Amino acid sequence: MSITVDGINKRFGKFQALNNVSLDIPEGKLTALLGPSGSGKTTLLRIIAGLESADSGQISFSGQDVTGLHVRDRNIGFVFQHYALFRHMTVAQNIAFGLDSLPRKQRPSKTDIQKRVRELLELIQLPHLAQRYPAQLSGGQKQRVALARSIATQPKILLLDEPFGALDAKVRKDLRRWLRNLHDEFDFTSIFVTHDQEEALELSDQVVVMSQGQVEQVNEPIELYARPASRFVFDFLGQVNVISGQVKQGSLSQGTAWVTLPGVQHKGDAQLYLRPHEVRLATAPVAHANLPLRIEAVSLIGSEVRVELRPEGWQSEGSDNIWEVGISHAECNSQRPTRGDLRYAVPQVGHLFTGNDAQPATVNWAEAELAPRVRLIS
C-alpha cells in the first residue's frame, strides 16, 4: 500500500507543528522520517496512523482517502517509542490482543489465535517467554514483542515511532538488521521516525529529512549523503567542516588560507562544506589548497581514527571552530599525527554554498590532482 500525504497542516496552540507537508511513500519501501526534536516527524507519523487529526490536508492509502477513517479501522501496525505493552497481560496475551479485538465475524477461532501467537513468538525468537509479563523483559525483548503485537493482524502498513531510541548500541544494531529482514520478508510499507542520521541512512530505502514542520529533502540514503540540498541537511547528516570566505578568480580565500575552486564562476561570499572523509591531511600545502591546521586531538573511533584540528591563522564556521578528519589506522600508523603538529587539509570533494542559494555546487579536486589516490570510504 502506498501512502500519500497531501498538504497537511497541524497546530498545537501557537506552535505550527506541521506546515503544508506533502509526501509520497512508495509501496513496499522502508522510509525514515529524520529530523531534530520538534521538527514534526512524530506528529506526522501519528497523523498518518490516525492517532492525531490534521487541521487540514489529506492522507490516502493506495489512492483511497482515509483522512476521516478512525485509527481502529485503518488496519495499521504501530510500534510506540516506549513499547506501550499491556503491563497486566502476558507476552502471549499482548500479541493476541489485536486478534481478540477483531469483530466476531472476522475473529479466528481460539485455537487459530493460539497458533498464530506461537508462530509470531517463533518469529521474534522468544517462544520461551510466552507466559512472562512485560516488566520481566529486557528492552530489546519488549521491542520485539511490541513488533509481534503490531503485525499480528497482518497490516499492510507498519509505523514505528523511534523504535530503537531506548536501547543500547549492541541491541540496537541487532534489532535494526532484524527489522530490515522482517520488512523484506513481509512486504510492508513501513515508516519509522528517528533523530539518528546513522540509523536512517543504514536502515531505510528512502529518507525524509524534516525541520521545523517542513520537509527539507527526500532521497535515497546514498544520494542524500552525497548531495544534500541545503545547509540544514548538510549539518544534520553528520560532522561537516566549513570554511567561509571571498571567492575571487576561481579561488576562495580567508586570511592566509585559500583553496582553488575549479569550474566555479561565482564571485563574492561563499561557504565551502567538506565531509570528514572528503579531506586528506598532508604535511605541506598542495597546489590547489593552503589550509593550515593544528592537531587538537587524535581519538580512536572503532575502525577509524578521528583527528580534530584547529585552523591556524583562519576561522572555521561553527561555534567550536574545529575541523574533523577521518583517517585509516594504516595512515595513522605511518603518519603518527600528534597533538600540536601542523597539518594541511587537502580537499578532494567539496560542496559550495553561495549567497542565499540553497542548492550547493559540487567541487571535485580529485580529478585535477596530479597523483590521485584511491581511498576507501568506510
Add this chain to the structure above:
Amino acid sequence: MASTRARSSRSLQHRRVGDSPAIKWLLIGIAIAVTAGLLIMPLVVIFSEALSSGWSTFADNLLDQYTLHAIGLTLFVAALTVPLNLVFGVALAWLVTRFRFPGRKLLITLIDIPFAVSPVVAGLLYLLLYGRNGWIGSWLADYDIQLMFSWPGIVMVTVFVTCPFVARELIPLMQQQGSEEEEAGVVLGASGWRIFRTITLPNIKWALIYGVVLTNARAVGEFGAVSVVAGSIRGQTNTLPLHVELLYQDYNVVGAFTSASLLAGIAVFTLAAKGFVEWRQARTLIRLQAQETA
C-alpha cells in the same frame, strides 16, 4: 595519632549526617506518647465504656430499635454513596488525565473543595439551596418533593463530602501511567469499552479499591454535614454518628458508647482493609522489580 583517626573514621562510617541517637530516640518517644494519648487511649475507652455494664447491656443497647434503624440508614447511605462516587471519580480522573482542555488545572483544584470546606458549611449550603425555602427547594416543594430532612438529603451531602477520594487516588496514578497503552489498544482495533475493561481497569484496580475504602469510611462516619440536613429525627433520619450524639445528650452514656464502638469497629476494619491493599500494591511492585533484576 593514626589510630585515633582510624577509630573516628570508623565510627563516622556508621553514622550519617543528622542521624544522632539522642534526637532519634527523643522523636520516637514523642511519637509514642502522642499516639498513645490521642489515638490508642480513646479507642480503648470507647470499647471499655461500651462494655462497662456488661455484655447483656451492650447487646440490649445494640438491639434497640432506634439503634438498629440508625445502623440500617447509615449502611443504606453508604451503599448509595460509594457506587455513585466510584463512577464519578473514575470519570473525572479519566477526563483530566486523558484530555487537554481549557480550565483543566482549575477543575483539578476544584475537586478538592469538599476537603477544604467545613462539612457544616457544606450542609448549610445544601439546606439553603434545597430546603423548603431554598432556591431549588421551593420549586421542588411545588411538586411535593422534599429532599432535606429525609434520606435523599443525607445521601446528597455525603456524596459531596466524599467525592474527592476516588478521583484523588486515581489522578496521579493515571497521569504517571500515561495513555500510550490505551492508544496501542485503539490501534489494535479494540472498542472503547474493551480498552477500559481490559487495559485501563486492571492498571488502576488497587488505587480504585483504596479510594473506595476511604470513601466508605467517610460516608459511614460523616457527622457535620449530615447533622445539618438530617434534622436527627429518631427512627427516620438518624444516622449512626447522629445517634451517638443523641444518646449522649439523653444521658445514656453506655448506649452512646455502644454505638460509638460500632463506628470505631468499622474504622478499625477500614484501616485493616487499607493496610491490606497497600501491602498488595507494594508486593506486586516488589515482585515485578525482583523479576526485572532477575
